[in-house]
Amino acid sequence: MDTKCIIEIGGAASQCHAVEILKSWGYYVIVVDLDDKCAGSVLADKFYNVSTSDVDSIVDIAKKENACAVFSVQSDLGMMTAARVSEILGLKGTPLEIVELFTNKSRMRDFLKNNGYLYPEYRMCYSDEDIKEFAENNGYPFVIKPLNSQGSRGVKIIENEDMLPRLENSEQYNRGINGVIVEDYLGNEEYTVEGIVIEGKHYTLGISQKTHYENLNCVSKELYYSWSPEYDELISSHNHLIELTGLPFGITHSEYIKSKKGFILVEFAARGGGSMIASHVVPAISGWDVEEIYLRELLDEEVIIKKQEHNYSVLKFLELEERIIGRIEGIDDILAMESILHFELHYGVGDKVQPVLNDTNRHGFYIAWAKSAEELHEVMNKVEKILKVIYKE
Incomplete structure (x- = not known):
C-alpha cells in the first residue's frame, strides 16, 4: 500500500483498533474528536480537536490533508458524518441513504413492515x-x-x-x-447479532444473549456470546434482511427480542457494536477481524474469506456499590489472564461511585473469551473472585 492520508471520525479507546491497523499498513492516520484527551489523539499521526458532527470542518480538513477516505467505527453519529463528508468529496463509503436507514428507528420499522418482517x-x-x-x-x-x-x-x-x-x-x-x-414492549429476552457485509453478502459472526441491570431494563449488564442450533433460523433470516437493505459493505450490529412469534428486530446498525464488540469480541469468537475487513473493502484491497471459528465470549459490565472506594485489588492479576481481552474500571480510589443511568456511565467492564462454554464460565468465576473493591466506612 502507498502512504496515503485517511481520517477516522472519533478517537475513543474502542475506535483505536482501526488506527492501529491503518498505521501498520503505512497510512498516515488523522483522528478528529471533540475530546482532546481521547485515546486516538495520542495514537494518531495527527489530531484535530473538532466535533464528530461538524461536517463542514471535517470536509475542510479532508481537503487540506488530501485524504483518500473518511470513516468511523462503533458510532452512529460518526457513521452519519463520514457518509456526508464522503458524499460531498466523492469518496468511497457507506451511502448516506443507507446510513439514514440504519440510524433512524422510524425508517427501520417502515422497512421491516414493507418487507414482511416481524416488528413491534x-x-x-x-x-x-x-x-x-x-x-x-x-x-x-x-x-x-x-x-x-x-x-x-x-x-x-x-x-x-x-x-x-x-x-x-x-x-x-x-x-x-x-x-x-x-x-x-416485548419483554427483555434480548439478543445481539454481529456480522459483516462483504461485496453485498452478509455473514453472521456471533450472537449474544443479553441480561440487564435489575432496575434498568434498557441497559445491558452482560452480553454472553455462544453458539446453538436454535440460532440457525435467526442467522438465515438476518442475513437475508441485511442484504435487502442494500448495504454494499461494512460491519453490522443488530438487536432482537425473542417473543412468542419468534425473533423480532429491535434495531440494526451499519457499524460495529460499541464497548469493543467489533474490535475485540467478534475477532475472538469468529476469527474474523471485521474492522480490518471493513477497511480493506473501503480502500479497495483484497479480502480473503476464511473459515469461521465458533468460540465463546462475554462482555461483562461491572456493578459497584454507590459508596466511596477505599482500595482496589486484583486488577493486575486479571489483566495477566490469557483469556482476558480487555478490562477497565471507570472509578479509582477515593472516587464516589455514581448510579448507572444508561449505557454511557456504567462502572466498567471486561471482555473474556474461551474455546468452550465451560472454560468461559471458569474465567468469569475467577475474575469475580480476584477483583476486590473495598469501600470506606
Whole structure:
C-alpha cells in the first residue's frame, strides 16, 4: 500500500483498533474528536480537536490533508458524518441513504413492515397527546425512544399512566430531527447479532444473549456470546434482511427480542457494536477481524474469506456499590489472564461511585473469551473472585 492520508471520525479507546491497523499498513492516520484527551489523539499521526458532527470542518480538513477516505467505527453519529463528508468529496463509503436507514428507528420499522418482517407495533409521536393516544389504543407497558440516539439515552419503559412521559424528555436526545417513536414492549429476552457485509453478502459472526441491570431494563449488564442450533433460523433470516437493505459493505450490529412469534428486530446498525464488540469480541469468537475487513473493502484491497471459528465470549459490565472506594485489588492479576481481552474500571480510589443511568456511565467492564462454554464460565468465576473493591466506612 502507498502512504496515503485517511481520517477516522472519533478517537475513543474502542475506535483505536482501526488506527492501529491503518498505521501498520503505512497510512498516515488523522483522528478528529471533540475530546482532546481521547485515546486516538495520542495514537494518531495527527489530531484535530473538532466535533464528530461538524461536517463542514471535517470536509475542510479532508481537503487540506488530501485524504483518500473518511470513516468511523462503533458510532452512529460518526457513521452519519463520514457518509456526508464522503458524499460531498466523492469518496468511497457507506451511502448516506443507507446510513439514514440504519440510524433512524422510524425508517427501520417502515422497512421491516414493507418487507414482511416481524416488528413491534409502533407510532411516530410529535406531541404529548400522540404518546397518550398510543397508550390508550395499545395499553401498557410500552417503550419510548429517540429516533437516532445511541447508548440507550432517552429510552424508557412506560409501565402505567402515572409514568406517561413528556415528549421533550426523549426528543432532546435526537440529532437534528424531531419526534420520538413509541412501541409495544416485548419483554427483555434480548439478543445481539454481529456480522459483516462483504461485496453485498452478509455473514453472521456471533450472537449474544443479553441480561440487564435489575432496575434498568434498557441497559445491558452482560452480553454472553455462544453458539446453538436454535440460532440457525435467526442467522438465515438476518442475513437475508441485511442484504435487502442494500448495504454494499461494512460491519453490522443488530438487536432482537425473542417473543412468542419468534425473533423480532429491535434495531440494526451499519457499524460495529460499541464497548469493543467489533474490535475485540467478534475477532475472538469468529476469527474474523471485521474492522480490518471493513477497511480493506473501503480502500479497495483484497479480502480473503476464511473459515469461521465458533468460540465463546462475554462482555461483562461491572456493578459497584454507590459508596466511596477505599482500595482496589486484583486488577493486575486479571489483566495477566490469557483469556482476558480487555478490562477497565471507570472509578479509582477515593472516587464516589455514581448510579448507572444508561449505557454511557456504567462502572466498567471486561471482555473474556474461551474455546468452550465451560472454560468461559471458569474465567468469569475467577475474575469475580480476584477483583476486590473495598469501600470506606
